[in-house]
Amino acid sequence: MFGQDRQRLRRYYLQAWQKQQTGVAMEPLESLIANVIGQHPEYHAILQSEDALEKDFTPEQGQSNPFLHMGMHISLAEQISTDRPAGIRNTYQKIRNKLGDAHAAEHHMMECLGLALWEAQQQNRAPDEQAYLECLKKL
Incomplete structure (x- = not known):
């Protein structure tokens, strides 16, 4: 954006x-x-x-980045609304039903999203959608 x-x-x-x-x-x-x-x-x-515009949020300082966290919620909302990668909407519904809370479901899903993004960055490639979906299915 x-x-x-x-x-x-x-x-x-x-x-x-x-x-x-x-x-x-x-x-x-x-x-x-x-x-x-x-x-x-x-x-x-x-x-x-x-x-807020300048602050660095680092794990070394015991902080998580609120903008990254909220950005991941937004990414998940976009993925779910477009069902991209294919099947994520259904997987999200299952996780949400299991946990009984949409927000909690997204927090769990962020673990897989963060891993997929980190691996892609480390390997200088696009995220592996299949590996991402497989991680989500294990939740």
């Missing part, structure tokens, strides 16, 4: 959240982002901080 421009991407998140908070009309992607932010009250203070 914004390439490698981290500040621009984060600013888009902040603007979507602000629009939702003030009742301003939003584009569909802004609504999706604002909905994901709304599901994560633990990140609201970060999104209102002065350094």
Whole structure:
């Protein structure tokens, strides 16, 4: 969406959240982002901080990156809505039914998504959709 421009991407998140908070009309992607932010009250203070656009969130500092986390929710929503990779919608339904909660299902699925993305990055290739789906089916 914004390439490698981290500040621009984060600013888009902040603007979507602000629009939702003030009742301003939003584009569909802004609504999706604002909905994901709304599901994560633990990140609201970060999104209102002065350094939200610049801050590095590193595991060494004991932090997870809220923008990465929310971005993974958005990625999963897009994958599920388009059923790409083929079969993910059905797999998601099974995980959601098993756990009884959509948000919890997505959190479990993020483990597989993160692994697929990490492996692709390490091997400088596109993510292996079949391996990703197989990981999800094991949940």
